[in-house]
Amino acid sequence: GQQLNQSPQSMFIQEGEDVSMNCTSSSIFNTWLWYKQEPGEGPVLLIALYKAGELTSNGRLTAQFGITRKDSFLNISASIPSDVGIYFCAGEKVGGSYIPTFGRGTSLIVHP
Amino acid sequence: ETGVTQSPTHLIKTRGQQVTLRCSSQSGHNTVSWYQQALGQGPQFIFQYYREEENGRGNFPPRFSGLQFPNYSSELNVNALELDDSALYLCASSPDGGLIAKNIQYFGAGTRLSVL
Numbered sequence: 001g002q003q004l005n006q007s008p009q010s011m012f013i014q015e016g017e018d019v020s021m022n023c024t025s026s027s028i029f030n031t032w033l034w035y036k037q038e039p040g041e042g043p044v045l046l047i048a049l050y051k052a053g054e055l056t057s058n059g060r061l062t063a064q065f066g067i068t069r070k071d072s073f074l075n076i077s078a079s080i081p082s083d084v085g086i087y088f089c090a091g092e093k094v095g096g097s098y099i100p101t102f103g104r105g106t107s108l109i110v111h112p
Numbered sequence: 113e114t115g116v117t118q119s120p121t122h123l124i125k126t127r128g129q130q131v132t133l134r135c136s137s138q139s140g141h142n143t144v145s146w147y148q149q150a151l152g153q154g155p156q157f158i159f160q161y162y163r164e165e166e167n168g169r170g171n172f173p174p175r176f177s178g179l180q181f182p183n184y185s186s187e188l189n190v191n192a193l194e195l196d197d198s199a200l201y202l203c204a205s206s207p208d209g210g211l212i213a214k215n216i217q218y219f220g221a222g223t224r225l226s227v228l
Contacts, residue, residue, distance in 0.1 A: 003154055042114070042202050042219025043155065088154050099170055102154030 006089055006103030013079055014111050021106040022073040023089030031092040032065050032072040033100070038085045046087075047074070079110045115139060116205050116220035124226045125193050133188040133223045135203030143167070143209045144186040145217060146178060147202040155202055161186055162209030198227045 005024045013019060023032070031050055035043035047058050049065035049072060056063055062075045072089055089103040115138035125131050137144050143162045147155035157170035161180035175191040184205070190197060204217035 003156075006154075041221050042116070042204065044114075044219070045216055048216075090154075099157050099168055102156070104152070104154050 004089055004091060004101055004103035006106055008106060009104070010107040010109070012109045012111065015080060017079050019076040019079055019083075019108060020073060021087060022071060023091075023103050024071040025091055025101070026070070027091070027093070027101075028069045029091030029093055029101075030069070032063070033090040033092070034061075034063050034072070034074045035088045035090065035102075036085045037088065037105070043088055076108075079108075081110050081112050083110050084108060114218040114220065116203060116218050118201075118203050118220035118223050120223060121221070122224045122226075124228065126228050127193055127195060129193050129227075130189065130191045131193060131225060133190075133201050133203075133225070135186045135188070135205075135220060137184045137186070137203075137205030138218050141205040141207050141218075142184050143206045143215065144180055144184065145204045145206070146186070146188045147204065148172075148197075149200040149202055149222070151199070158188070160209065167209045193227045195227050198225060200224050 033048050034046045036046055037043040047056050047063040052069050053067050054065040060077045064073055086105040086107050088105045090100045092100045117136045119134045145160040146158040149155045158172050159169040160167045164180045177189045180186045200222040202219050202222045204219045206215040206217045208215045
């Protein structure tokens with residue numbers, strides 16, 4: 001099935017560093033979502049974006065909805081060990097059935 | 113703890129068999145969505161059930177079917193299992209149907225299905 005292009009695939013960083021990951025699509029989406037999944041758990045919603053150009057923060061996390069509506073990025077500032085996990089983007093189109101499309105994920109490892 | 117429970121947690125089946133996975137939604141939620149997550153991939157939307165009716169379906173064959181009960185719990189049934197069906201199956205409940213951005217989904221921990 002279709003999946004969004006998410007990069008990088010994995011990141012190995014030191015505690016305290018900032019992190020940036022992005023997601024692109026060939027299709028236009030009306031909503032972008034960012035999730036985090038930890039081992040043995042389901043994804044948890046971090047940030048939802050509803051309008052092109054929108055910039056939204058959730059603590060140390062900041063996400064933006066690209067103005068072309070075909071991309072989004074997520075930044076994590078001052079990373080800490082509990083940021084470890086897999087981060088997924090998801091896009092949603094309006095009209096007809098509500099079928100969300102997920103990216104393949106960015107695996108983040110933070111070294112203390 | 114999301115209040116969404118899935119059973120069983122792990123399951124091993126052989127090719128050609130049938131399987132039923134179960135999901136109890138969070139209290140007050142009338143919508144359940146099912147996803148397939150293969151190893152190293154993001155979740156793929158299978159279908160959504162809203163008030164006992166299918167409310168959207170992804171690109172999965174008819175041998176993937178579902179059911180939602182009056183208490184809004186749900187089942188995912190897969191017939192004629194294939195090796196490629198091996199994956200983590202996630203269930204998510206939300207307060208209402210439609211856009212997941214407007215109706216935040218709460219995921220269960222999933223059922224790990226292995227098809228041999």
